[in-house]
Amino acid sequence: MATLVLQVAGSVLGAAVGGPFGAMIGRSLGAIAGASLDQSLFGGSGGGTRIVEGPRLKEIDGLASTEGAPIPRVYGRARLGGQLIWATRFEEEVTTTVTRTKSGGKGGQKAQKTYETTYSYHANLAVAICEGPIAFVRRIWADGREVDFTSVSLRIHRGFENQEPDPLIAAKEAGAAPAYRGTAYVVLERFPLADYGNRVPQFSFEVVRAVPGLGEMIRAVTLIPGASEFIYQPTLVNQCSPARSFAPSGAIFCTLALRHLRPV
Structure with missing residues (x-):
């Protein structure tokens, strides 16, 4: 791109100074200067070091919490969305790879080294589901895709009145962490965001909760x-x-x- 621009600029400047002959000389000099500039910007066959840096985010959009939102009460089995109740700043992971290109033969490419830097992001968050205690969370979806429990680090708090604070929340909050007793919630630790466009996806949970008293009364069906x-x-x-x-x-x-x- 710089080659074309400088060719035109050199031709115009040369024509103004030396007429048609000056335009030819200016065009040639502009092409040489543009080729050198393109070489330094985009690599090519000039050798040396090339630096490539991927996109980097300043903030991440995602789940939001609503003040005064009601806490659902589940009987039996239901699929629910969640409310974000705790989160940390997103974690940025930087990966740098080095690629070396060998030099060619006579008149070939010179040796070149390329540094490529990519950024990946993880989120630590807690999502409240419903009133506890629940029996278990059967499945979790993120943006409509089912989450494999074995591929992520998560902890399910069933919402007992004597449950303890989550260890991650307690560590981040220096011990002054709420236990959210009576509320069933899920804590996701270092949840990878690359598959969701580097944003926190919308979660939904399939919750199973036995009805108090009724289940004990049933003897047979x-x-x-x-x-x-x-x-x-x-x-x-x-x-x-x-x-x-x-x-x-x-x-x-x-x-x-x-x-x-x-x-x-």
């Missing part, structure tokens, strides 16, 4: 199909019908209904 005319008849039933037009004359069809025991 009996399932009886109800898709037959005589399905609840306790005795054997024989039903005979006259022959249809496509059957031999005088034929009789009989159907036998199975006997089922009544529930006790």
Whole structure:
């Protein structure tokens, strides 16, 4: 790009000074200067050192907390979104790789060394789910994609009244950390953000919570199909019908209904 710009600039300047002959000389000098500038900016065959730096973020968008938001109460199993209740500043990880290009033969490329720096980001955060205590969190989704529990570092606090503060929160807050007793929440430690556009994704949780009292009252469940005319008849039933037009004359069809025991 610099080559084209300096070629035009040299041609105009040379024409103003020396006419057509000056324009030719100016164009040549501009091309030489532009090629040298392009070489220093974009590498190429000039050798030396080349530095490439990836995009770097100053702040990360993501989950937000709403003041005064209600705490959901779950009975059975439900899928819920979460409320951000605690987070640290995002962690930046810098990776630098060095690539060396060997020199070619006569008139070939010179040796070149390229330093490439990339940035990746991680988040530490706690997300409140619902009122506790819950039985467990069955699944977690981030931007609609299910999260593999084995690939991330997370801790699930079930929301007991005597639960202790999370160790990460206690370490970051120098011991003055709330335990969020009575609230079920999830803590994600160094959650990688590269797969989500370097932002905190929207989380949702599948929560299982037994209904207090009702589960203890259930002793058994009996399932009886109800898709037959005589399905609840306790005795054997024989039903005979006259022959249809496509059957031999005088034929009789009989159907036998199975006997089922009544529930006790």
